[in-house]
Amino acid sequence: MLTGRLTRGDIIVLVVAVFFVAYLYSVYWQNARFPGEYIHVVTGDDAPKKISLLQNQVFTVNGKIGASKIQVEGGRVRFVSSPCVNKLCLHQGWLNLSGGIIACVPNQISASIIGRESRFDAINF
């Protein structure tokens, strides 16, 4: 019954529709749309420091309870070491999308990725 009802036009429409949907996925579900350009590192009450994501580096930030190490590599950012107890900042791993943020609350340090377009408005855990 089904094949009897499917005309040539139907098959064309179905194929085009499937390609259209696939195209939408490829355009709108691609994380490359949201590259980060630099990170804002905020420590305690200090003004945010702006650090480029283009330059690979490991830098140390002095927070409330000690020094945290933050690594920037290939447009991504992560915490390498932290004096805090839970190490939630380390467990977050690499972040690469604009709008993403890693925070170490005990040490009062946060690093957020800024880009032209934001991938997220806010992230809660």
Next chain:
Amino acid sequence: MAILTVKTYKDDHVIAWLTALAITVHVLESTLPSPFPGFKPGLANIVTIIVLCRYGIKMAAWVSLLRVLVSSLLLGTFMSPTFMLSLSGAAAALMVLFLAIKMTHFYPFWALGPIGYSVLAAIAHISVQFYVAYYLFIQHDALFSLLPVLATTSLIFGIISGLIISSVLTNLENKFGCTKLNYGNKRY
């Protein structure tokens, strides 16, 4: 006092009955729980396409637009965002169906069947509805992340509706002995 009499024709009765059916489907569907807000199977479009296949685009436009108007009045969403979205989607679907029918008229070799019409209408419906939602209500780029999912569901429901339409048309054909279905090539 002058008495105004309105003469009704056979077409008017057909439109009225089929619109009533479409409104019923629309209102029933609006009570269905949806896993995500904004995702609806669009079963009322089944009626539109059946009308299209049996009576042509003009009747389908009447049924579809009246259905949107009356069910919005029944559901209390007249002139609300829901209504705007519903109307824009219905209008877009009708426009695409009109073009498809013209195409079928000029190139009968590539004639569409119920499934093709249904999928075309569903995709046109969701695309235009999405852009209306974006430009009128939520101007945020994050909305575009939802577009692929919406398009996928509309494709799936378009195919399901197409299968339903196809079997309804077959049954109508068997029951009322229509020898050849009019896929919108000409008015009956």
